[in-house]
Amino acid sequence: MTDVAPAKAKISASGYDLTPPTGAERRTLEASLTREEAEVLLHHGTEAAFCGGLLNTKADGAYCCRLCGLPLFRAKTKFESGTGWPSFYAPIDEAHVKAIRDTSYGMVRIETQCARCDSHQGHVFPDGPAPTRLRYCINSVSLSFVPNGEPLPDPLHRGDPPVKAE
Secondary structure (H helix, E strand, C coil), X not given: CCCCCCCCCCECCCCCECCCCCHHHHHXXXXXXXXXXXXXXXXXXXXXXXXXXXXXXXXCEEEEXXXXXXXXXXXXXXXXXXXXXXXXXXXXXXXXXXXXXXXXXXXXXXXXXXXXXXXXXXXXXXXXXXXXXXXXXXXXXXXXXXXCCCCCCXXXXXXXXXXXXX
């Protein structure tokens, strides 16, 4: 990790800066986490099923990475999967969520990470609803919810644009 930001920012198709945080920025972001958030986001933990604070959130808005604030999912893509974790069938922008092969616990799964800060979000499975048939099973503590019309979190001070309505 470096303390100097790269010279050229990587911008997603939807207009968000995906440049990773510098070392100093990352230390500041990590210092703001609770113990449970750090366990999940930084150490690939999992919160207990049916206990997450965002599981029953029904309002319109965006779900952002708790660590860096990058918008990951729209509320309109959230669905009740019965698994005990917030589930979504598509990210806001494919470039915002990284898929990583996960062979922990004797299983083969696809871990999802924030594309900007590499924080652990959850896993994606091929058993979701149409149109994607995907189920992004995400830990509530990995996310912050922003109601429509409210400013996005901007802990990296990048001036990210508001999430565009669709």
